[in-house]
Amino acid sequence: xxxxxxxxxxxxxxxxxxxxxxxxxxxxxxxxxxxxxxxxxxxxxxxxxxxxxxxxxxxxxxxxxxxxxxxxxxxxxxxxxxxxxxxxxxxxxxxxxxxxxxxxxxxxxxxxxxxxxxxxxxxxxxxxxxxxxxxxxxxxxxxxxxxxxxxxxxxxxxxxxxxxxxxxxxxxxxxxxxxxxxxxxxxxxxxxxxxxxxxxxxxxxxxxxxxxxxxxxxxxxxxxxxxxxxxxxxxxxxxxxxxx
Amino acid sequence: xxxxxxxxxxxxxxxxxxxxxxxxxxxxxxxxxxxxxxxxxxxxxxxxxxxxxxxxxxxxxxxxxxxxxxxxxxxxxxxxx
Numbered sequence: 001x002x003x004x005x006x007x008x009x010x011x012x013x014x015x016x017x018x019x020x021x022x023x024x025x026x027x028x029x030x031x032x033x034x035x036x037x038x039x040x041x042x043x044x045x046x047x048x049x050x051x052x053x054x055x056x057x058x059x060x061x062x063x064x065x066x067x068x069x070x071x072x073x074x075x076x077x078x079x080x081x082x083x084x085x086x087x088x089x090x091x092x093x094x095x096x097x098x099x100x101x102x103x104x105x106x107x108x109x110x111x112x113x114x115x116x117x118x119x120x121x122x123x124x125x126x127x128x129x130x131x132x133x134x135x136x137x138x139x140x141x142x143x144x145x146x147x148x149x150x151x152x153x154x155x156x157x158x159x160x161x162x163x164x165x166x167x168x169x170x171x172x173x174x175x176x177x178x179x180x181x182x183x184x185x186x187x188x189x190x191x192x193x194x195x196x197x198x199x200x201x202x203x204x205x206x207x208x209x210x211x212x213x214x215x216x217x218x219x220x221x222x223x224x225x226x227x228x229x230x231x232x233x234x235x236x237x238x239x240x241x242x243x244x
Numbered sequence: 245x246x247x248x249x250x251x252x253x254x255x256x257x258x259x260x261x262x263x264x265x266x267x268x269x270x271x272x273x274x275x276x277x278x279x280x281x282x283x284x285x286x287x288x289x290x291x292x293x294x295x296x297x298x299x300x301x302x303x304x305x306x307x308x309x310x311x312x313x314x315x316x317x318x319x320x321x322x323x324x325x
Contacts, residue, residue: 189295
């Protein structure tokens with residue numbers, strides 16, 4: 001069966017339509033069939049709809065995403081309550097340990113992202129992985145720094161990713177590999193993204209899963225939940241009305 | 245080819261680069277496509293290195309793999325398809 005390749009982290013400026021169109025067209029040409037663009041929570045619906053229309057034109061599926069940067073656990077809970085039913089993907093940028101732990105155990109969080117270059121604040125350890133493996137969250141890894149960094153910074157970044165990937169594997173935590181880019185020239189083909197993950201120790205099967213099955217599964221699961229027919233996990237309305 | 249060698253050496257070091265047996269077979273200036281040879285065991289290593297290239301001769305660039313094959317004949321057929 002043909003794989004559906006996905007990039008769940010394209011940083012596009014909604015207001016800059018030319019660049020957005022350029023990046024989306026390039027993503028489609030490189031073989032992606034599903035993309036997600038993070039929007040600030042206050043983004044207007046018509047702006048999202050415009051971007052969705054651009055994606056439809058490029059024959060690429062579009063998923064809405066919100067990146068949360070809460071400073072406290074309470075702020076995270078509040079934002080999740082407010083936004084979960086409005087968006088398909090919720091990613092939490094864990095900037096402190098309390099938020100990271102809360103995000104890992106909350107079933108409403110889809111992706112856990114950690115500060116890319118601040119290695120002391122990458123709180124992904126065994127405890128975090130254990131919590132996340134019991135919920136539905138996946139670890140998101142952006143490959144952009146692998147392209148942008150050089151020398152000791154890249155070495156440090158790779159070593160940190162290698163440690164995190166090994167922990168995720170140990171706890172059977174899904175890994176989602178995204179580009180995290182905002183320019184078309186930094187986009188890479190899905191298989192090239194998978195090849196870049198070999199640098200931090202993913203095997204071929206897991207690498208391909210991280211750019212296809214895992215992200216697609218998150219979007220599918222959330223679309224199901226957001227549909228009007230969803231009642232609870234495993235229960236949905238099939239028929240309504242007098243003939244039931 | 246310098247960009248490719250340099251990317252491989254940056255990511256895997258000189259020892260890693262020496263394992264790849266990299267060689268340029270063909271380069272089409274008009275189509276901007278190149279055929280490069282590498283040993284089977286290091287295909288993924290070279291693929292990762294090519295993906296990490298962000299500039300060639302001081303100008304921003306990206307390198308994409310069009311096809312991988314065991315023989316040049318099969319490779320050309322794949323690319324034509």
